[in-house]
Amino acid sequence: MPELGNRANVMGPQPIAQRSPVPAAMTAAAEQVLKLIESGDRAGLEAMAFERARADASALAQGVQPGMYDEHEIVAQARANQHYYIKARIIGPGAAPILIQIRLGEHEGRWVIFESKNLTGRRSAWTK
């Protein structure tokens, strides 16, 4: 194969727009939700949820006892306009990891949970 030079030097079409920044307040809210799940704080989760989503949000921490989980990692993120889906794994020494997915949106000046699902044991984001 002939030497074609350094491809990184080739100037192709350049992006015409910037990536949309992820709001820092949303990231902070997601971290807070994940910590509430880790600590099994169902009341805290309910307080962070939009009215319609309270029961599902509380259920994310169902059966979680203090000490079971001490870590989390965000595995995927996507947005539907200005609402953000966060998929995260909750990990700890005391139990099998759980995989959850929440949708956060800004409501009356704060980021709240509009939707939540426990995806543990499912094959992908939605499929079983």
Add this chain to the structure above:
Amino acid sequence: MGDLRIEKSNRPPLGLDEVEKTMQKFIPVDKLARPENHILVPLEDIQQARIDQKLLPFNAMPYEDDFLKGRLHGICAGEFQAMEAAGRSLFDFPDAPWEFQLDMARQVWDESRHAEIYMKLLEYVGSYLGEFPESEVLWSCTQVDDPACRVAGINRGLEGLACDVFEQIIRLAQKMGDPVIERAVDYVLADEITHVRMGSQWMRKLTEGDPARLKKAQDFQANIDTLFNFGGGRTSQEDARQIPQRLAEKEIQFDATLTIAKEARLLAGFTEEEIERIVRAASRSAAY
């Protein structure tokens, strides 16, 4: 020169027969697998997310800020599902004519190129694959066990819709003065036109002498056309109201609705009557 002989493996070759026995046929909607670092949600959840933000439940509309990113992302995910669908049509119907299978294989190849093109276009408009969630809605159009219905739904229904969507993006790019998007999408549209023609040919061939089966295939496609009417959010190109659209520091006047691409559909082999039916159905929905 060294010894070029290949050592014979003791492992039996994995033939197509064996693959057929072990792979599941007719993958249902809720079994569409995706990597864990990917967000796939049911369409109704995405629609609810839009409603919660006081937006119309359908896909990003031309008047929205993120229209181009959202629309190109939806198409890119659609190209992946179209690639999977064509592959599945090849695998799900092993008794279909060999030429049918060859066409489906060719379509897999086309759709994979399209997916790559759209991934590049996403980067070009400041987005990336995964910025938005993917829905299963296109895969739901594969849920039928007759190859004639499958090609009617996928090749004529969905690829027909692709002709509409792509034609609108080409016009948008022309108005923006952007040859990159215009030419890239035009290149893909040429393939989609071929896919529709392929679908029309196979729908007729597979139902030859069986009017009931043809009717079933046409009805399946009609259901898909209705599904993508967006509740009357579509019009003919001529009837589309023009509104200001801001894209990449430019403001242009553009369609407020998703349009139906008559010319591209005619090129794809849809009859005038079929196109009129789609236009009529769209305006009928708008009344509700």
